[in-house]
Amino acid sequence: MVHKTVCPYCGVGCGLSVEVSGGHVTRVRGDESHPGSRGMVCRKAVYLPPSLIAPDRALRPQFRPDRSAPFRPTSWDAAMRWAAAGMRRIVDEHGPDAAAFYISGQLLTEDYYVVNKLAKGFIGTNNVDSNSRLCMASAVSAYKMALGQDGPPCTYEDLDLADCFLFIGSNAADCHPVLFKRALKRKESDPAGVTLIAVDPRRTATAKDSDLYLQVRPGGDLALLYGMLHVLIRDGLTDDAFVAAHTVGWDALRDAARDWTPAVAAAQCGIPPEQIERAASAFGRAKRSLSLWSMGLNQTTSGVDKSLMVIALHLATGKIGKPGCGPFSLTGQPNAMGGREVGGLAALLPGHRAVDNPQHRAEMARHWRVPADQMCPRPGLTAIETFEAAAEGRVKAIWVAATNPAVSLPDLKLVREGLLRAELVVVQDAYFPTETTDLAHLALPAAQWSEKEGTATTSERRIAYLPAVGARPGVARPDWQIFAELANRMGYSEGFNYRTAQEVFDDYRACTIGTDMDIGGLSYERLRSEGPTQWPCPAGSSGGTARLYTNGRFATADGRARFFAPQIRPTADRASSAAPFSLTTGREPDQWHTMTRTGKILQLLRSCPEPYLALNPTDAARLGVVEREWLEIEAPGRGAVRLRARVTADVPEGTLFAPFHWGAHWHDGGPLNAVTTRAWDPVSKQPELKLAAVALRKCPGPGGKRSIAQRSEHVAAPPPSTLPEDAPAADDTPTIMPTRSPVHA
Ligand SMILES: Nc1nc2c(c(=O)[nH]1)N[C@H]1C(S)=C(S)[C@@H](COP(=O)(O)OP(=O)(O)OC[C@H]3O[C@@H](n4cnc5c(=O)[nH]c(N)nc54)[C@H](O)[C@@H]3O)O[C@H]1N2
Ligand SMILES: Nc1nc2c(c(=O)[nH]1)N[C@H]1C(S)=C(S)[C@@H](COP(=O)(O)OP(=O)(O)OC[C@H]3O[C@@H](n4cnc5c(=O)[nH]c(N)nc54)[C@H](O)[C@@H]3O)O[C@H]1N2
Ligand code: SF4
Ligand SMILES: [Mo]
Numbered sequence: 001m002v003h004k005t006v007c008p009y010c011g012v013g014c015g016l017s018v019e020v021s022g023g024h025v026t027r028v029r030g031d032e033s034h035p036g037s038r039g040m041v042c043r044k045a046v047y048l049p050p051s052l053i054a055p056d057r058a059l060r061p062q063f064r065p066d067r068s069a070p071f072r073p074t075s076w077d078a079a080m081r082w083a084a085a086g087m088r089r090i091v092d093e094h095g096p097d098a099a100a101f102y103i104s105g106q107l108l109t110e111d112y113y114v115v116n117k118l119a120k121g122f123i124g125t126n127n128v129d130s131n132s133r134l135c136m137a138s139a140v141s142a143y144k145m146a147l148g149q150d151g152p153p154c155t156y157e158d159l160d161l162a163d164c165f166l167f168i169g170s171n172a173a174d175c176h177p178v179l180f181k182r183a184l185k186r187k188e189s190d191p192a193g194v195t196l197i198a199v200d201p202r203r204t205a206t207a208k209d210s211d212l213y214l215q216v217r218p219g220g221d222l223a224l225l226y227g228m229l230h231v232l233i234r235d236g237l238t239d240d241a242f243v244a245a246h247t248v249g250w251d252a253l254r255d256a257a258r259d260w261t262p263a264v265a266a267a268q269c270g271i272p273p274e275q276i277e278r279a280a281s282a283f284g285r286a287k288r289s290l291s292l293w294s295m296g297l298n299q300t301t302s303g304v305d306k307s308l309m310v311i312a313l314h315l316a317t318g319k320i321g322k323p324g325c326g327p328f329s330l331t332g333q334p335n336a337m338g339g340r341e342v343g344g345l346a347a348l349l350p351g352h353r354a355v356d357n358p359q360h361r362a363e364m365a366r367h368w369r370v371p372a373d374q375m376c377p378r379p380g381l382t383a384i385e386t387f388e389a390a391a392e393g394r395v396k397a398i399w400v401a402a403t404n405p406a407v408s409l410p411d412l413k414l415v416r417e418g419l420l421r422a423e424l425v426v427v428q429d430a431y432f433p434t435e436t437t438d439l440a441h442l443a444l445p446a447a448q449w450s451e452k453e454g455t456a457t458t459s460e461r462r463i464a465y466l467p468a469v470g471a472r473p474g475v476a477r478p479d480w481q482i483f484a485e486l487a488n489r490m491g492y493s494e495g496f497n498y499r500t501a502q503e504v505f506d507d508y509r510a511c512t513i514g515t516d517m518d519i520g521g522l523s524y525e526r527l528r529s530e531g532p533t534q535w536p537c538p539a540g541s542s543g544g545t546a547r548l549y550t551n552g553r554f555a556t557a558d559g560r561a562r563f564f565a566p567q568i569r570p571t572a573d574r575a576s577s578a579a580p581f582s583l584t585t586g587r588e589p590d591q592w593h594t595m596t597r598t599g600k601i602l603q604l605l606r607s608c609p610e611p612y613l614a615l616n617p618t619d620a621a622r623l624g625v626v627e628r629e630w631l632e633i634e635a636p637g638r639g640a641v642r643l644r645a646r647v648t649a650d651v652p653e654g655t656l657f658a659p660f661h662w663g664a665h666w667h668d669g670g671p672l673n674a675v676t677t678r679a680w681d682p683v684s685k686q687p688e689l690k691l692a693a694v695a696l697r698k699c700p701g702p703g704g705k706r707s708i709a710q711r712s713e714h715v716a717a718p719p720p721s722t723l724p725e726d727a728p729a730a731d732d733t734p735t736i737m738p739t740r741s742p743v744h745a
Pocket of ligand 4: 134135136332333
């Protein structure tokens with residue numbers, strides 16, 4: 001049988017054709033009929049089948065009353081009885097805010113909806129935050145502040161139309177490869193007319209394929225953006241009629257940009273003034289300009305300001321709401337967008353509502369049939385605050401789903417302290433063990449992609465239906481069912497008697513009617529028959545909405561977009577004599593986050609078999625470091641990590657880079673996030689994962705036994721019939737290989 005679905009990895013949301021035989025997914029290829037990806041996929045998707053049958057799939061609940069004891073398998077009944085009684089007691093004794101849920105952009109919308117309803121509607125706590133806090137929070141805040149509503153205004157078709165692409169803080173070639181391929185195709189169609197610009201401290205695969213590479217000093221983007229704006233104004237490249245008709249706040253920003261000559265900007269961001277001129281000129285003179293940004297801007301303590309400035313470049317030039325134009329925040333996770341829509345962050349309620357808005361609370365209270373005063377009017381704890389509160393004993397129960405915070409959160413010492421102090425730690429994951437289940441009382445087996453049905457939204461606001469096509473391993477359950485069972489057992493049965501995911505979706509859909517993301521016109525049936533659809537999509541509408549703000553009317557009360565004139569603030573960590581290097585972090589093309597799925601696939605490990613620390617040859621020579629020598633980086637007061645050196649001119653002097661994928665189960669030198677800071681953006685509360693000041697020294701190897709080969713119990717042997725060694729997909733499938741896989745010497 002062949003089924004259509006979408007990819008569970010990145011927010012591009014490529015359409016997949018999935019072959020199923022004997023209850024197992026045996027082959028994955030690109031779905032040519034999918035409007036967003038048109039048959040293209042990358043290697044991660046092709047190697048999904050073996051990840052589903054890995055030997056460490058979580059098959060049954062595992063429990064231990066105290067964390068010094070080993071886990072023992074238990075039944076769902078016993079597991080949920082213990083968990084619900086514990087939650088009940090903690091909420092009754094210490095109040096609703098003693099419980100917290102830490103969830104994920106990799107849940108389906110239905111999963112998110114049920115956990116939100118339980119916590120925010122019934123328990124009465126807004127302590128529901130997701131790993132999107134580490135990911136999209138800054139872009140979300142900026143969209144709302146500048147345009148009045150969260151949600152990228154663009155559509156993927158804009159990649160086929162733009163004349164100028166500004167990739168800023170995005171390594172799309174590795175992290176959103178199918179979208180990047182589309183930009184490259186556009187370039188090929190008109191090499192002289194199309195300009196690709198990449199802004200990154202590191203010469204990435206994206207930078208190598210761009211026409212203009214701006215090597216920004218880590219954290220220096222705001223100065224660059226001010227410099228670009230200065231040139232746009234100076235050269236008369238702004239659209240004054242658009243600004244006058246559709247915006248507020250221009251004068252203050254224009255005045256603020258006055259002093260930012262390219263020379264002044266260059267001194268702050270490290271990019272030569274002539275390159276700033278060229279970038280601004282390409283952006284301003286192009287008929288259609290598209291900016292694409294992600295973690296290099298979002299994951300900083302000025303992430304909101306930087307996102308606001310990207311949006312401002314588009315507003316100032318009127319390059320928004322038009323084909324090929326716009327500020328396009330690339331979503332990281334497959335359903336981070338759905339999470340934003342369904343209220344999966346601590347300040348949100350479903351349908352783009354806010355917990356601190358009395359009318360929004362009243363609407364949701366009515367919808368959920370709960371007393372309005374049962375709902376808390378204050379935003380709940382965000383990701384890092386949750387673990388701080390746990391470490392201080394204020395949060396006593398932490399329920400984690402579809403994320404591995406013991407690897408992915410910054411300042412991991414805090415995460416460990418928080419989890420160990422909590423009285424009840426439950427982790428829902430598709431695999432067991434993970435670095436986070438190592439710190440739990442109860443690990444619950446979750447069904448994952450292909451084993452459960454539901455919906456997810458891609459970066460371009462496109463909602464897709466994902467069918468359940470394969471068998472669930474052991475007694476694994478969909479996340480929404482686990483949350484609904486918790487609700488029932490906590491005594492809230494009236495709101496949670498869903499029998500199917502479709503009933504959950506219908507409940508959710510109804511509460512979006514009349515909001516700015518109305519999906520009243522969608523149903524499982526329609527998504528199945530018509531395919532993925534872009535919101536808004538109210539009842540009676542045909543198709544969805546490709547672009548937002550096409551009439552120049554924004555989602556603010558007066559219909560005008562807002563300019564802001566942000567001040568430049570220093571990064572939280574600054575290089576000092578004790579910590580003279582700037583460490584930045586990111587991803588490898590063939591690995592996904594904490595490696596629970598991609599880490600087991602030998603073909604995917606090949607392009608980067610071990611973690612590394614990239615440093616410039618001059619720094620290496622000064623320290624007498626050779627390739628693959630062991631190095632220790634230490635962030636004073638936080639922690640240290642040991643990694644092997646990778647000497648490369650791709651990083652500038654004084655800057656280091658390391659991928660964050662390898663957690664304690666994969667590498668004895670320690671997880672990278674032992675050294676990153678929890679300092680966050682004051683508006684979005686997104687932590688500065690992109691900059692840590694560190695000391696660097698040579699060290700002996702960590703001496704542990706763990707290596708990929710020795711972890712072979714967790715390395716799945718892919719069925720050879722379905723996965724030819726080096727041909728990741730059938731020849732008729734347009735497959736994307738990473739543009740330049742970093743190959744270790
Ligand atoms: N292969 C793969 N793809 C993925 C993922 C994955 O794990 N693996 N994860 C998905 C998710 S959830 C996300 S959020 C996205 C992330 O996608 P990206 O944001 O593209 O990925 P990152 O590597 O985290 O960071 C992007 C770049 O920011 C650069 N950078 C660091 N500091 C600065 C700075 O100060 N300024 C600028 N301009 N750039 C800076 C880094 O060098 C890096 O190249 O990828 C998604 N896609
Ligand atoms: N230093 C540094 N740290 C970072 C980043 C960085 O750039 N630098 N990036 C940050 C960003 S943007 C992100 S998004 C995070 C990602 O960090 P995490 O969310 O911690 O990473 P994943 O490994 O994707 O974790 C997802 C978990 O869910 C499990 N899972 C998969 N499918 C399902 C399912 O359907 N149900 C359930 N219950 N479980 C499932 C997987 O096995 C895995 O354990 O990392 C952040 N951390
Ligand atoms: S680009 Fe790759 S990881 Fe992202 S959705 Fe497409 S196939 Fe999946
Ligand atoms: Mo992310």
